[in-house]
Amino acid sequence: MSSATSDGLAFSLLVVDDEPDLRTLYELTLMREGYHLETAGSVAEALTHLQRRHYSAVITDMRLPDGSGLDILHWLEQQSRDEKTLVITAYGSAENAVEALKAGAYDYLTKPVDLRQFRQVVASALGRQPQTVPAVVPSLLPAKSPSQPPQVIAKETVKERPVLAKPVPAAAAHLLTALSRLAGKSAAIQELRSLIEKVSRSMAPVLLQGESGTGKELVARAIHDSGVRARQRFVAVNCGAIPEQLLEAEFFGYRKGAFTGANEDREGFFQAADGGTLFLDEIGDLPLAMQSKLLRSIQERSVRPVGAVAEASVNVRILSATHKDLGAEVAAGRFRQDLFYRLNVIQLRVPPLRERIEDVPMIGERVLERIAADAGVSPVPKLTPAALAQLTRYAFPGNVRELENLLHRALALSGGEWIDAGDLGLPESLLDESQLAGLDAADEFDLAPAGSAAKGFGLHTAPADLPSDLASYLDDVERDILLRALTQHRFNRTAAGASLGLSLRQIRYRMARLGVTADEADQGED
Numbered sequence: 001m002s003s004a005t006s007d008g009l010a011f012s013l014l015v016v017d018d019e020p021d022l023r024t025l026y027e028l029t030l031m032r033e034g035y036h037l038e039t040a041g042s043v044a045e046a047l048t049h050l051q052r053r054h055y056s057a058v059i060t061d062m063r064l065p066d067g068s069g070l071d072i073l074h075w076l077e078q079q080s081r082d083e084k085t086l087v088i089t090a091y092g093s094a095e096n097a098v099e100a101l102k103a104g105a106y107d108y109l110t111k112p113v114d115l116r117q118f119r120q121v122v123a124s125a126l127g128r129q130p131q132t133v134p135a136v137v138p139s140l141l142p143a144k145s146p147s148q149p150p151q152v153i154a155k156e157t158v159k160e161r162p163v164l165a166k167p168v169p170a171a172a173a174h175l176l177t178a179l180s181r182l183a184g185k186s187a188a189i190q191e192l193r194s195l196i197e198k199v200s201r202s203m204a205p206v207l208l209q210g211e212s213g214t215g216k217e218l219v220a221r222a223i224h225d226s227g228v229r230a231r232q233r234f235v236a237v238n239c240g241a242i243p244e245q246l247l248e249a250e251f252f253g254y255r256k257g258a259f260t261g262a263n264e265d266r267e268g269f270f271q272a273a274d275g276g277t278l279f280l281d282e283i284g285d286l287p288l289a290m291q292s293k294l295l296r297s298i299q300e301r302s303v304r305p306v307g308a309v310a311e312a313s314v315n316v317r318i319l320s321a322t323h324k325d326l327g328a329e330v331a332a333g334r335f336r337q338d339l340f341y342r343l344n345v346i347q348l349r350v351p352p353l354r355e356r357i358e359d360v361p362m363i364g365e366r367v368l369e370r371i372a373a374d375a376g377v378s379p380v381p382k383l384t385p386a387a388l389a390q391l392t393r394y395a396f397p398g399n400v401r402e403l404e405n406l407l408h409r410a411l412a413l414s415g416g417e418w419i420d421a422g423d424l425g426l427p428e429s430l431l432d433e434s435q436l437a438g439l440d441a442a443d444e445f446d447l448a449p450a451g452s453a454a455k456g457f458g459l460h461t462a463p464a465d466l467p468s469d470l471a472s473y474l475d476d477v478e479r480d481i482l483l484r485a486l487t488q489h490r491f492n493r494t495a496a497g498a499s500l501g502l503s504l505r506q507i508r509y510r511m512a513r514l515g516v517t518a519d520e521a522d523q524g525e526d
Helices: 020-031 043-052 069-078 094-102 115-125 170-175 187-199 216-226 244-252 288-300 326-331 337-343 353-375 385-391 399-414 470-488 493-499 504-514
Strands: 012-016 036-040 057-061 084-089 107-110 206-209 234-238 277-281 317-322 346-349
Touching (some): 012 043, 020 036, 043 069, 094 107, 493 504
Parallel strands (some): 057 084, 234 277
């Protein structure tokens, strides 16, 4: 069977199910959406169709007479085919659903199939929106199969309301570059980018594991932006920041009059993310009671607002993140094992900054560009080789977030075109000497343009004999430069600082850090 699409789009689908009545039901449902349909009743018949032509998507039951829907998924993967795959599993078969997602399925549905949700999932896989569907005419429904429970055919609502697209405004189009904002060329970040591109192709739940400040939300946004839901909403929720008594109302919404202060109906996070992605940050901080309610919503793909009687279907992709070891939390009884099983279909580890320290120069450059633009500073300041050398010796317990904070402070203190080591304010006691081995700041970070002040001071030329303590060597060079400038200007700190491109505050800071005494400096008038 086939049908011309009403919106000019010609999507072809292959539906695989051994129940003729269900195949007919799926056909009727999808043809009204304007799809071209072909059907198969077994793995062998499905493979015959697939060998003959390509499809936009394949929808298959898990249990088939001569095998499993997984056999079709594995064949598509072996052939490097790009069809999106949707798997229909029996109710309560969570293991099968997880197995299908791990095998590359875009999404799954459970029996009895909710036809409204069925249309939404198919449309989401193909990057479009379901059409407005008229009321169901009972006489068009196929006769029920004696072997099939009656409720498998039902769950269609009498009247369907259209699902409206939520396009991203043109002004926010620049936000769809989260993947490119993952700066760096280290092996760790390149592997993470590759995994993001893979997991973005499906609806499989992803658990992001990493220390605080590593950029887990940025990774979640990159997964969303790289998938078919990129033009739908991305809703980020910090689970640890919501008071426990408000969790249910915030997640699922509420109806007017449900409690004191509920003066109108309000959507929750699930409804706000409908059609898009819901990112649950610090999921390990949710109390057990809320974990149970969250599990039901994820399994049933529906929510019941506080004060409501009926549940409402939602179509969201779940991404979650935590800095905790959820496996240990499960063993300690602080996290539900079944929820962990649902969320941890695919796990991505976001590496700490100390494991990709070679990315610091590139990350620092990107961060400075952003914060300089926010502050209206032009041109964008650059890090001197001494500053870069110091940053690459630091272990960054606060990860990228700490680097951003350091650069915010340094930008405020520098006031010039260059940010030096003294502007960073890193105490020597916190620097990680183990990361200094094999690093020569002069060769690795040649950022100053020819003829610049930094170049003239000799910071880019390695000495004949490499110093045993680079930090002390650079401090000695800087101290010598400061003393020469101060002597030349009769110890007038304002004039000496101006000759070096420094403010009075900056030169005072450097004098204090490098042991140029106030008595010496005070010999001249300021």
